Amino acid sequence: MNPSTQLAPPPLTGAKLVLATIAVALATFMNVLDSSIANVAIPTISGNLGVSVDEGTWVITLFSAANAVAIPLTGWLTQRVGQIRLFVAAIVLFVFSSWLCGVAPNLIVLLASRVLQGAVAGPLIPLSQAILLGSYPKEKSATALSLWAMTATVGPIAGPALGGWITDSYSWSWIFYINIPVGLFAAAVTWIIYRDRETPTRKLPIDKVGLLSLIAWVASLQIMLDKGKDLDWFSSPVICILAVVAAVSFLFFLIWEFTEKNPIVDLRLFAMRNFRGGTIAISVAYAVFFSNLVILPQWIQGYLGYRSVDAGLVTAPLGIFAVLLAPVMAKIMPKSDARVLATLAFLGFAGVFFMRSHYTASVDPYSLVLPTLLQGIPMALFFTPLTAIILSGLSPDKIPAAAGLSNFVRVFAGGVGTSLISTGWNDRTILHHARLAEQSNVNNPDYMSAVANLHATLGGGLDQAAALFEYLLNAQAAMLGLNDIFWLSSMIFIVIIPLVWLTKPGKGGGGAAGAH
Numbered sequence: 001m002n003p004s005t006q007l008a009p010p011p012l013t014g015a016k017l018v019l020a021t022i023a024v025a026l027a028t029f030m031n032v033l034d035s036s037i038a039n040v041a042i043p044t045i046s047g048n049l050g051v052s053v054d055e056g057t058w059v060i061t062l063f064s065a066a067n068a069v070a071i072p073l074t075g076w077l078t079q080r081v082g083q084i085r086l087f088v089a090a091i092v093l094f095v096f097s098s099w100l101c102g103v104a105p106n107l108i109v110l111l112a113s114r115v116l117q118g119a120v121a122g123p124l125i126p127l128s129q130a131i132l133l134g135s136y137p138k139e140k141s142a143t144a145l146s147l148w149a150m151t152a153t154v155g156p157i158a159g160p161a162l163g164g165w166i167t168d169s170y171s172w173s174w175i176f177y178i179n180i181p182v183g184l185f186a187a188a189v190t191w192i193i194y195r196d197r198e199t200p201t202r203k204l205p206i207d208k209v210g211l212l213s214l215i216a217w218v219a220s221l222q223i224m225l226d227k228g229k230d231l232d233w234f235s236s237p238v239i240c241i242l243a244v245v246a247a248v249s250f251l252f253f254l255i256w257e258f259t260e261k262n263p264i265v266d267l268r269l270f271a272m273r274n275f276r277g278g279t280i281a282i283s284v285a286y287a288v289f290f291s292n293l294v295i296l297p298q299w300i301q302g303y304l305g306y307r308s309v310d311a312g313l314v315t316a317p318l319g320i321f322a323v324l325l326a327p328v329m330a331k332i333m334p335k336s337d338a339r340v341l342a343t344l345a346f347l348g349f350a351g352v353f354f355m356r357s358h359y360t361a362s363v364d365p366y367s368l369v370l371p372t373l374l375q376g377i378p379m380a381l382f383f384t385p386l387t388a389i390i391l392s393g394l395s396p397d398k399i400p401a402a403a404g405l406s407n408f409v410r411v412f413a414g415g416v417g418t419s420l421i422s423t424g425w426n427d428r429t430i431l432h433h434a435r436l437a438e439q440s441n442v443n444n445p446d447y448m449s450a451v452a453n454l455h456a457t458l459g460g461g462l463d464q465a466a467a468l469f470e471y472l473l474n475a476q477a478a479m480l481g482l483n484d485i486f487w488l489s490s491m492i493f494i495v496i497i498p499l500v501w502l503t504k505p506g507k508g509g510g511g512a513a514g515a516h
Helices: 014-034 042-049 058-081 083-103 107-120 124-135 138-169 179-197 208-228 237-259 267-271 273-304 308-315 318-324 326-335 338-356 365-380 383-391 396-437 445-458 462-495 508-515
Strands: none
Touching (some): 014 083, 014 124, 014 138, 014 179, 042 107, 042 273, 058 083, 058 107, 058 208, 058 396, 083 107, 083 124, 083 179, 124 138, 124 383, 124 396, 138 318, 138 326, 208 237, 267 273, 273 308, 273 383, 273 396, 273 462, 308 365, 318 326, 318 365, 326 383, 338 383, 383 396, 396 462
C-alpha cells in the first residue's frame, strides 16, 4: 500500500500518551541539549586538549554541520526502515557517539566523534515532531507542538548552565556521558510503546549524487567559515579553493535536486509559500539566537572572569518564561494567527538584544540576567507558531521530509551563524582596539595620567601598569565589539518580520492540524 494512503494508527491515550510524550521529549531534549551544552565548556576543553578557543569552537560548529547534512536523509530513511525503527536506532547511536566524545583523548578524536554524533542525531528532531503529531488527536495538534517546542527550547537554554556546572564540578567528559542513561531510557520506552505503530516502508533508490554534492558544499562552506579568520580569509589560497568548491557544488546540488526523480532533499517544498516563508524566518532567527548563545558565555568567562558554572547560570533564566508559558501557548495557539505570535516573538528578541547592546565592561550580574530572563518570553512564542506555519497543509507522508528539510536549514543556519558571528565579533574587537590604541601613547597626557594612577594604586613598575592598561583596553574593545553584534542582532529580528507575513493566514493550531 502506498504510504500516503496508509491509514494512520489511532491517537494514544492515558498513561501511554504521557509516557510516550516524555520519552520522545527526552530524545529531543538530549539532542538539542548537545547543541549548546559544550558552549561554556569550550575554554576548558580547549585548555585540557592543548588547543586554542577558536579551534575548540569546532566542537560546536562541526556538530551542527554534520547534523545539518544528516537531517535531509530523514525522509528517505523513514520510508526505507520505518519511522519508529529509525528513531530508536538514532537514539542508540547517539548514546554510543556520546560515549566516544567523553573518552576522546585529543581534539581530532573529539571532533570525529562530534561529527558522528551530529550525523546520527539528524533524524531525531523531525521524527520527534512527526511521532508526537501522530500520537495526539487532530484537535490537540497545537498541544503536541507546544510540548515539542518546550523541550526544543529548554535544551539550548539548560545546556550552558548544566555544562558549566558539570565542567566545574566534575569533568567536561561528563557533559557527554549524561546522554547515556537518558538516551537508553528514551529508546526503551519509545520501542515498547510504538513498535506496533510502525509506518509502512518501501525501497527507494538513494540519491547518491545529491548526497555527495550536499556533503561537499556544506563541509567546504563550514570549513571555510571556521578557518577564514585564522587564514586571513580570501588572501589565503585555501579559503579561495574552499569558496569555489562550496559555490560550484551548491549550484550543482540545486540543479540536480530539482531534476532528480527521487531527490535526497525535496526542494520542491520551497514552492509552498508557508513552508518557504516559515523556514527562512525560523532559520535566520535561530542562527542569530544560537550564535549569540555561543559567544555570550565566552565573553562572560574570558573578560568578566566568571567561572563556567556562573556563566551558565547567567543564561539559565532564559528557560523560566519559556517553560511557564508553554501551556499558555497550547491554549492560545488554536485561537490565534500564528503570524501575530511569531511577530511578537521577533519584536521581543529585538528588544532583548537592543538592551544588551548597551552593556559596559563593568556590567553587573543583574544587568546580565535581566535580558536573559525577558528573552524567555519571545522564546515561548518562537518555535510553535513557526513550526505550525511550516507544516500547514501537508499530508502525513510529507511531514517527515518537510520537517527534515526545515530543520536542516535551521540547524545549518545555526552553525553558519555561529562562525559568522564569532568572526564578526573578532573583527569588530580588532577595529575598536585599533581605535582605542591610537590614543594610548606617551604623547597623550590622558594615557600617561591613567598609567600613573594605576601605578600609584597598584604599585609595581610602570611597565606593569602599562600592561594592566593594555588588558583593560582589550576588555573594552571586546565589549564594544560585542555591543555591535548585539545591535546588529536586534536589527536582523526587525528585518525578518515581513517574511512571516508573506505566509498565508491561519490559526496557530490550524497549521498543525492540517499537517496531522
